[in-house]
Amino acid sequence: MSIRPALIALLASALCLTGPIPATASRGDDRRGPENGDIAFGRFDPALAGLSLWVAESDGSRQRRLTEDQANFSDWAPDGNRIAFDFIDDTGVHIATIDPDGQHRTAVTSAAGVQESPQWSPDGQSIAYNGFPFPVDEANFAISIWVMGADGSDPRQLTDGALDVEPVFSPDGTRIAFGRIFGDSPDGQLEAIYVINSDGTGLRKVLAPRAGLEHPDWSPDGRLITFNIAPESPTAPGSGSILAVRPDGSDLRILQNATTRLKFFKGVWSPDGRQMLSGCFDVEASIDRICTVSRGGRVNVVVDGPQRVNFPSWGPAD
Numbered sequence: 281m282s283i284r285p286a287l288i289a290l291l292a293s294a295l296c297l298t299g300p301i302p303a304t305a306s307r308g309d310d311r312r313g314p315e316n317g318d319i320a321f322g323r324f325d326p327a328l329a330g331l332s333l334w335v336a337e338s339d340g341s342r343q344r345r346l347t348e349d350q351a352n353f354s355d356w357a358p359d360g361n362r363i364a365f366d367f368i369d370d371t372g373v374h375i376a377t378i379d380p381d382g383q384h385r386t387a388v389t390s391a392a393g394v395q396e397s398p399q400w401s402p403d404g405q406s407i408a409y410n411g412f413p414f415p416v417d418e419a420n421f422a423i424s425i426w427v428m429g430a431d432g433s434d435p436r437q438l439t440d441g442a443l444d445v446e447p448v449f450s451p452d453g454t455r456i457a458f459g460r461i462f463g464d465s466p467d468g469q470l471e472a473i474y475v476i477n478s479d480g481t482g483l484r485k486v487l488a489p490r491a492g493l494e495h496p497d498w499s500p501d502g503r504l505i506t507f508n509i510a511p512e513s514p515t516a517p518g519s520g521s522i523l524a525v526r527p528d529g530s531d532l533r534i535l536q537n538a539t540t541r542l543k544f545f546k547g548v549w550s551p552d553g554r555q556m557l558s559g560c561f562d563v564e565a566s567i568d569r570i571c572t573v574s575r576g577g578r579v580n581v582v583v584d585g586p587q588r589v590n591f592p593s594w595g596p597a598d
Contacts, residue, residue: 314551314596318380320346320354320363321570324587331590333365335380338550338557338594340570340582346382353397353446356595357404357430363595364388364398364407364430372414375407377430380595388432395426397446401453401478405430408447408456408478425458427478438480445471446495450527451502454478457486457527459496459507467491468513473505475527486529492516495546500553502527506535511543511561522547522558522573536573547573551596557582559590 319338322331323345330350336343347367354365362377373394378385389395393413400407408427423443428435443461450457455475462470470489473496476482486505487493492513497506505525509518520543522536536544536556540563547558550572560571560581570583570592583589 316550317595317597320593322591354593355399360596360598366396399448410445462489465491467516557592557594
């Protein structure tokens with residue numbers, strides 16, 4: 281589940297909309313997006329007391345470890361030839377890129393502080409991320425959204441004065457959606473969804489703060505911004521479910537309800553827009569796994585095992 285410090289029925293009733301991954305999430309019945317390729321994810325390593333980066337076929341086969349140090353969020357370049365990920369060292373959290381076979385690892389940030397949650401732009405020329413510098417100004421602490429060149433050049437700060445996390449580009453590259461944290465509530469951390477133009481103008485709120493909201497993603501056709509309600513916020517309406525809203529804030533809906541067995545988190549779209557790859561907490565086994573969620577609500581566990589997994593991302597076929 282997320283590592284950040286009448287439920288379903290009530291939410292479904294309030295929204296009056298619920299259903300499986302919609303056909304409109306794809307790029308159209310006659311024109312699919314890129315073909316689906318491999319997946320990446322983090323797997324817990326007891327020796328690290330954290331996650332390392334792994335890749336596999338989309339069905340979970342041929343699992344390969346890419347890093348020996350701690351790594352969390354990852355994202356695939358639009359051509360499928362590189363993976364951006366964040367890693368931890370003595371100076372903070374930084375971003376690197378690596379080939380899917382583990383070769384040619386290159387650090388692209390190094391400033392003391394936190395630079396994390398990298399997301400490629402659709403043209404592959406830029407990477408968005410969130411971060412803050414060390415030393416921390418406790419009186420004015422903020423987490424900001426940044427954009428830099430894919431090689432780490434020309435970092436530009438887009439937001440300030442708030443707690444902004446997990447940016448993701450719109451499919452046309454003109455906008456960035458992200459989460460804004462507003463503090464805690466009895467039902468869990470309060471987070472809202474905002475959108476800003478990729479040049480830093482036009483900031484606006486898409487969805488008001490709600491308990492347990494986390495991990496926004498943008499559907500490949502640009503019509504939906506998806507997110508989940510954290511499974512570890514069990515009293516929050518929709519806990520363990522994947523939801524969606526249009527970028528203008530309308531048409532809030534449930535895409536995938538939590539089930540008696542599985543609670544979903546960190547859902548990301550397949551490149552062709554017809555499935556989602558999601559963390560899924562197995563209630564019976566009390567462990568995090570990785571699942572695919574298809575149209576019609578069909579769920580398959582694709583990555584399991586004795587160690588927990590998290591932070592899935594789905595790349596295109598190269």
